Amino acid sequence: NNNNGVHKEEETKEAAAVVPRPMLDERRKVALVTGITGQDGSYLTEFLLGKGYEVHGLIRRSSNFNTSRLEHLYVDPHNAAKARMKLHYADLSDASSLRHWIDTLVPDEVYNLAAQSHVAVSFEIPDYTADVVATGALRLLEAVRSSPRPARYYQAGSSEMFGSTPPPQSESTPFHPRSPYAAAKVAAHWYTVNYREAYGLFACNGILFNHESPRRGENFVTRKITRAVGRIRLGLQTKVFLGNLSAARDWGFAGDYVEAMWMMLQQEQPGDYVVATEESHTVEEFLQAAFGHVGLDWKDHVVIDPRYFRPSEVDSLKGDSTKARKALGWKPKVGFQDLVKMMIEHDLEIAKREKVLVDAGYIDSQQQP
Numbered sequence: 001n002n003n004n005g006v007h008k009e010e011e012t013k014e015a016a017a018v019v020p021r022p023m024l025d026e027r028r029k030v031a032l033v034t035g036i037t038g039q040d041g042s043y044l045t046e047f048l049l050g051k052g053y054e055v056h057g058l059i060r061r062s063s064n065f066n067t068s069r070l071e072h073l074y075v076d077p078h079n080a081a082k083a084r085m086k087l088h089y090a091d092l093s094d095a096s097s098l099r100h101w102i103d104t105l106v107p108d109e110v111y112n113l114a115a116q117s118h119v120a121v122s123f124e125i126p127d128y129t130a131d132v133v134a135t136g137a138l139r140l141l142e143a144v145r146s147s148p149r150p151a152r153y154y155q156a157g158s159s160e161m162f163g164s165t166p167p168p169q170s171e172s173t174p175f176h177p178r179s180p181y182a183a184a185k186v187a188a189h190w191y192t193v194n195y196r197e198a199y200g201l202f203a204c205n206g207i208l209f210n211h212e213s214p215r216r217g218e219n220f221v222t223r224k225i226t227r228a229v230g231r232i233r234l235g236l237q238t239k240v241f242l243g244n245l246s247a248a249r250d251w252g253f254a255g256d257y258v259e260a261m262w263m264m265l266q267q268e269q270p271g272d273y274v275v276a277t278e279e280s281h282t283v284e285e286f287l288q289a290a291f292g293h294v295g296l297d298w299k300d301h302v303v304i305d306p307r308y309f310r311p312s313e314v315d316s317l318k319g320d321s322t323k324a325r326k327a328l329g330w331k332p333k334v335g336f337q338d339l340v341k342m343m344i345e346h347d348l349e350i351a352k353r354e355k356v357l358v359d360a361g362y363i364d365s366q367q368q369p
């Protein structure tokens with residue numbers, strides 16, 4: 001229904017006649033984002049708000065607030081004129097909730113970022129991981145397909161799908177997933193391709209390599225390391241327990257990667273794209289850079305704990321993102337050393353605040369506020 005993000009007038013009028021959007025300002029584009037409370041969801045929302053979008057996020061019910069990454073973007077919905085980000089309860093495991101919001105909001109673009117996204121945890125909860133990551137994507141695709149005005153759809157695919165296939169990995173590299181998470185992402189990838197071929201849906205797979213930031217979840221290896229470095233530097237802990245240090249990853253900055261997601265949905269034709277820095281480093285190299293940044297030697301602080309070894313590991317990932325660079329005009333702005341520096345500086349600040357609370361006796365050093 002649109003070309004490079006611009007509505008064709010007749011089609012829009014016709015669709016609007018069928019599906020009015022009473023809650024919304026018709027001049028704005030409307031995006032629906034699942035996984036909005038996650039790392040990528042928060043960066044994508046910032047990016048889309050900056051482009052003038054109205055952004056609706058689906059959040060799942062939790063016994064604790066899970067919106068801390070969005071607090072700086074939140075405007076009280078009672079201030080309706082200014083609140084362009086709106087949050088609604090739904091769950092990828094609940095088809096009725098997905099269909100309800102697709103039908104109610106009639107978005108122009110849908111970004112499916114929700115996932116049980118931890119590879120090691122997927123070995124512990126494989127069934128749930130498949131339900132959310134694979135069947136969840138299918139439920140959302142079905143809701144989009146059956147809408148009277150189907151949105152453009154982005155599927156958050158992963159370099160984990162390549163698994164044990166050696167680098168460099170591009171769109172034509174065969175998948176060989178090595179975890180329940182990766183196998184579920186492969187299913188979601190092919191559901192997306194199938195809905196494109198079967199129903200003509202404007203559906204894209206972004207095959208994104210690892211991307212990190214100060215907002216990265218604290219149990220992914222980069223953030224686990226930078227949080228530990230901050231706390232070790234401030235004397236709040238001495239050791240960090242890690243698993244396999246020889247795995248190599250192509251690590252980029254999440255803020256750069258969300259832009260590629262949006263770019264995919266602005267093309268004339270839907271397609272699948274690898275997004276990567278094309279530079280690979282081992283976990284050990286990340287440790288050297290992170291500890292080195294504050295003048296420490298990682299070997300004095302790292303303890304190997306086999307608990308963090310995975311039943312089957314992905315040894316080496318390095319993307320070939322030629323297609324995205326040529327067709328989308330995308331390229332990463334933040335390199336490896338700058339990424340490590342950004343994360344370390346952020347986590348040193350957090351550690352300083354923790355130290356104030358520890359010194360004042362409000363928390364003990366094991367606790368994190």
Ligand code: NDP
Binds near residue numbers: 090159209
């Ligand atoms: P996060 O783990 O930070 O965020 C995942 C999001 O999914 C959270 O908002 C989480 O909600 C939500 N979620 C989890 N389960 C459900 C559910 N059952 N129903 C609805 N929402 C749910 O992931 P990232 O932001 O890092 O990644 C975004 C997407 O991109 C994921 O699909 C991930 O698999 C994929 N990906 C990530 C890469 C990376 O390097 N970061 C690389 C390639 C792909 P809550 O806050 O409540 O937990």
Ligand code: GDR
Binds near residue numbers: 119221222245248
């Ligand atoms: P990954 O990221 O599995 O690549 O998935 P993660 O940071 O968890 O692991 C990267 C590598 O580090 C090794 N490792 C450890 N990992 C964790 N989490 N904790 C440790 O203590 C540890 N020690 C060593 C791992 O074995 C692995 O080799 C991420 C997620 O964001 C996925 O959702 C996404 O699809 C892929 O990136 C691309």
